Amino acid sequence: MLSPEKIKIIKSTVPVLEEHGEAITTRFYQRLFENHPELLNVFNQANQKQGRQQTALANAVYAAAAHIDNLEEILDNVKLIAHKHVSLGIKPEQYPIVGENLLKAMKEVLGDAATDEVIDAWSDAYGIIADAFIGIEADLYQQAKEQPGGWAGYRKFVVDKKVKESNVITSFYLKPEDQKQIAKFKSGQYLGVKVEIPGKDYTQLREYSISDSSGKDYYRISVKREDELPNHPEGVVSNYLHSHVQEGDVIEVSAPAGVFTLDTESNLPVVFISGGVGITPLMSMFNSLVESNSKKDIYFIHAAINGDYHAFKDHVKQRSSEKENIKSLVCYEKPTEEDRQNQSFDKEGFIDLEWLQSVLPSNEAKFYFCGPLPFMKAIYGALKKWNVPEENIHYEFFGPAGTLDVEVDFEPALSDHDE
Incomplete structure (x- = not known):
């Protein structure tokens, strides 16, 4: 446990981290790969070039500082990233490497503001967070190996x-x-x-x-x-x-991993909203419900550029024609002439709240969505405006986690989910 004095020091760095976070994480990754090029075997360099991983880590450091007196508040996000780490084979011995280079990057970027007391407090805080990840990941590795048909590595x-x-x-x-x-x-x-x-x-x-x-x-x-x-x-x-x-x-x-999963206990209707390749995890959920002969009302809403880019369209259409409790809806940004002739879409342009309210009976449902970040921000904003409770909103980021509103998501250094 951190002492009250060190918690106070960590919290005092929140404004500084908000301003200089990405500069710190950019320098961190430079140091990390210079000193440990073997870690280039783990990280997606496309995310590095786009700055997504740097931004994600900056959010992580900020979130850790903001919640240092109650890390339980970010436990769900810790579990999310732990699953990613397990799928990538992250090892306990890699955490001290990350910690050392992160603290040195802080010192370099912040200069005199990173006093010995600040670095010492952050060193202890990082150790606590790293131990939490290592413990959760050890359990996940064991579960993956010992389950029927499971394996390690x-x-x-x-x-x-x-x-x-x-x-x-x-x-x-x-x-x-x-x-x-x-x-x-x-x-x-x-x-x-x-x-x-x-x-x-x-x-x-x-x-x-x-x-x-x-x-x-x-x-x-x-x-x-x-x-x-x-x-x-x-x-x-x-x-x-x-x-x-x-x-x-x-x-x-x-072995399979991830926390974006179907709630099988809820009796609420289910609404899937996908954009582009974001359809992939939702197809798994959809097929699972269909094959279990679920009696829940199921709405499958998919957005694509046009029919040429629409995966699984025949499969979803066929299943919805077979069962009265399934409804399929399609939104094309730029429909082709063939799409128009075949009347193969329900909306042209983009999904918005007004249209969702016109095709769904109410906001009382479990909503699952996935797709490009701008798409996800639009869907999240629409659902919040419609007063959908947070516990009924479920989503998955492809790649390092972004933010859908003003709240900061927690994303540690060793993370990568690229579809």
């Missing part, structure tokens, strides 16, 4: 089938090379994927949502090809999977 899987779902999304059906049982998972969870790409100096680790229900003899991940755009580098792993990984090839996979 990475396991080899064969690409049994490769299916094009849209112009930019392809599904990979993965079966274990050893032909043994595979672990069940909670709908909404993801897999860690490790690939060695020719010409790349470092191992590439990514996390991809499982896009089908549990209990089958395969896992399915559905990956979007990320083309290079202004201020958006190409997806190294996603493009490699699309262009070079074929049926019969072998990739290494870590």
